[in-house]
Amino acid sequence: MSALLSISQLSVAYGGIQAVRDLSLEVAPGEMVCLIGANGAGKTTTLKAISGLIAPQAGSVHFDGQALTRLPAHEVARRGLTLVPEGRGVFPRMSVVENLMMGAYTRRDRATIARDLDQVYALLPRLTERRAQLAGLLSGGEQQMLALGRAMMARPRLLLLDEPSMGLAPLMVQAVFDIIRQIAAGDVAVLLVEQNAHLALKTCARGYVLENGVVTLSGMSADLSANPAVRQAYLGE
Amino acid sequence: MDIFLQQLINGLVLGSVYALVALGYTMVYGILELINFAHGEITMMGAMVSLAVIGALALAAPGLPGVLVLGAGLAVAIPVCMALGLLIERVAYRPLRHAPRLAPLITAIGVSIILQNIAMLIWGKQYIPFPAILPQGRHEILGASISDTQIAILVLAVLIMMTLILVVQKTRLGRAMRATAQSRQVASLMGVDVNRVIASTFVIGSALAAVAGVMVSAYYGLAHYYMGFLLGLKAFSAAVLGGIGNLGGAMLGGLLLGLIESFGAGYIGDLTGGFLGSHYQDVFAFFVLIAVLVFRPSGLLGARVVERA
Numbered sequence: 001m002s003a004l005l006s007i008s009q010l011s012v013a014y015g016g017i018q019a020v021r022d023l024s025l026e027v028a029p030g031e032m033v034c035l036i037g038a039n040g041a042g043k044t045t046t047l048k049a050i051s052g053l054i055a056p057q058a059g060s061v062h063f064d065g066q067a068l069t070r071l072p073a074h075e076v077a078r079r080g081l082t083l084v085p086e087g088r089g090v091f092p093r094m095s096v097v098e099n100l101m102m103g104a105y106t107r108r109d110r111a112t113i114a115r116d117l118d119q120v121y122a123l124l125p126r127l128t129e130r131r132a133q134l135a136g137l138l139s140g141g142e143q144q145m146l147a148l149g150r151a152m153m154a155r156p157r158l159l160l161l162d163e164p165s166m167g168l169a170p171l172m173v174q175a176v177f178d179i180i181r182q183i184a185a186g187d188v189a190v191l192l193v194e195q196n197a198h199l200a201l202k203t204c205a206r207g208y209v210l211e212n213g214v215v216t217l218s219g220m221s222a223d224l225s226a227n228p229a230v231r232q233a234y235l236g237e
Numbered sequence: 238m239d240i241f242l243q244q245l246i247n248g249l250v251l252g253s254v255y256a257l258v259a260l261g262y263t264m265v266y267g268i269l270e271l272i273n274f275a276h277g278e279i280t281m282m283g284a285m286v287s288l289a290v291i292g293a294l295a296l297a298a299p300g301l302p303g304v305l306v307l308g309a310g311l312a313v314a315i316p317v318c319m320a321l322g323l324l325i326e327r328v329a330y331r332p333l334r335h336a337p338r339l340a341p342l343i344t345a346i347g348v349s350i351i352l353q354n355i356a357m358l359i360w361g362k363q364y365i366p367f368p369a370i371l372p373q374g375r376h377e378i379l380g381a382s383i384s385d386t387q388i389a390i391l392v393l394a395v396l397i398m399m400t401l402i403l404v405v406q407k408t409r410l411g412r413a414m415r416a417t418a419q420s421r422q423v424a425s426l427m428g429v430d431v432n433r434v435i436a437s438t439f440v441i442g443s444a445l446a447a448v449a450g451v452m453v454s455a456y457y458g459l460a461h462y463y464m465g466f467l468l469g470l471k472a473f474s475a476a477v478l479g480g481i482g483n484l485g486g487a488m489l490g491g492l493l494l495g496l497i498e499s500f501g502a503g504y505i506g507d508l509t510g511g512f513l514g515s516h517y518q519d520v521f522a523f524f525v526l527i528a529v530l531v532f533r534p535s536g537l538l539g540a541r542v543v544e545r546a
């Protein structure tokens with residue numbers, strides 16, 4: 001099967017600091033892939049470069065056969081690739097519904113938007129009760145759900161998730177990952193960035209390990225989980 | 238004549254003009270955290286351009302109804318100011334988007350000076366009179382008097398402000414503006430072309446400024462290349478009074494400032510036993526600005542919302 005997302009030899013630098021070097025990665029349609037690594041490994045940087053928030057130094061990003069490299073973020077978003085940023089990035093002074101509708105900003109199909117909104121509420125009942133509330137007043141877990149729901153409203157073909165478990169209690173992490181799996185079951189491909197390697201490898205079929213901006217290992221999650229180096233560095237054994 | 242009611246009417250009329258200008262400051266601040274000090278000069282340009290058109294038309298076709306002539310002046314001044322706002326954003330502010338905050342502030346002051354000088358070169362240093370083309374009717378209510386011009390200013394200002402609220406609350410552009418104000422980066426991830434939204438904010442603010450400029454010159458009967466300075470400073474004070482970045486705040490702050498000025502000018506003579514006269518009117522705005530900055534820096538309606546994120 002040809003890849004939905006295909007990154008080749010991507011390098012990103014901040015001024016003189018090389019954050020990501022020669023990174024190559026693929027995600028097939030509907031596939032769940034994780035990118036794991038320690039703090040500062042370059043995970044967020046990679047997602048930002050894919051989604052057009054920062055311009056890469058070198059390398060290319062192709063989505064569905066089209067080059068995304070150097071497109072601004074709003075153009076990338078319009079092509080069906082949605083990033084849920086680190087820290088959720090809900091609009092704090094907008095209500096829950098308004099946040100969800102921002103997800104559908106580029107869409108014009110009113111009828112299907114309304115149907116998708118109902119679907120999001122069905123999947124995220126906590127949001128239904130709070131639809132008129134300001135997003136800034138939601139709990140961290142609720143904000144993460146809102147960010148996921150908002151991403152769904154864009155009807156993406158690829159979802160980029162940056163540490164959705166960050167700062168959440170274990171039960172809430174479970175709930176959030178259940179939702180992610182349900183979204184993926186609807187034929188949405190997922191590229192998941194996580195520090196919680198155990199959870200990421202359990203959720204995704206394949207994974208990449210990033211160390212100091214370089215991919216050092218990649219393969220099926222089962223193989224990575226069995227790899228002694230991964231077990232020692234990321235699974236706490 | 239009822240002095241109190243008269244001051245109330247004068248204050249509301251003046252205040253609605255301040256509010257229109259204050260909205261431009263507050264919209265730009267809300268989205269960029271930038272104080273566009275050139276905004277007062279855009280108001281001045283609106284007044285000057287419309288007066289140029291009105292003056293030319295009044296000469297060329299003396300028979301035309303005044304309202305039509307005024308409409309023509311507005312119809313030219315509004316797009317000119319919109320283009321000016323667009324140009325200023327593109328040339329003076331966008332290249333400095335990631336520069337330290339002092340840089341665009343200094344640029345803003347530079348742009349003001351440039352606009353003043355352009356206006357001075359085109360129209361000279363003298364006061365330009367507003368031709369007597371408008372109906373001069375006055376109406377008595379409860380012992381106070383209100384002119385046709387005042388009624389027109391009030392009605393138009395209220396209509397414009399209601400339209401603006403609708404646009405910001407209900408339209409796609411309005412939602413994109415609010416999203417951009419809260420997080421430029423996340424808005425762009427939603428597919429919002431942030432540069433376009435920022436440009437639109439300048440354009441809308443400049444259109445309001447153009448109308449306000451025409452109102453001021455019609456109200457006082459004259460325009461001047463330097464008029465934007467004081468007007469801009471007052472409107473900025475009004476925006477700070479209401480809570481800069483907050484649309485409702487700019488409207489409230491504008492109206493309050495108009496009332497403070499009008500009542501202050503009306504009663505200052507009595508209060509100081511004739512020591513200070515009504516020509517101290519212009520000072521009140523700055524007392525208000527200082528008092529707000531000291532006692533409630535976020536303004537009357539600023540920082541209402543507790544933010545968790």
Ligand SMILES: Nc1ncnc2c1ncn2[C@@H]1O[C@H](COP(=O)(O)OP(=O)(O)OP(=O)(O)O)[C@@H](O)[C@H]1O
Nearest residue numbers: 014017019037038039040041042043044045046195
């Ligand atoms: N805006 C920036 N300016 C300069 N350096 C940056 C910037 N953002 C990130 N970096 C650096 O780039 C490297 C990679 O950062 P990145 O945020 O991609 O890491 P990460 O893997 O997402 O880490 P974490 O798990 O802590 O979120 C780090 O060394 C970081 O200090």
Ligand SMILES: [Mg+2]
Nearest residue numbers: 043044045086
């Ligand atoms: Mg990160």
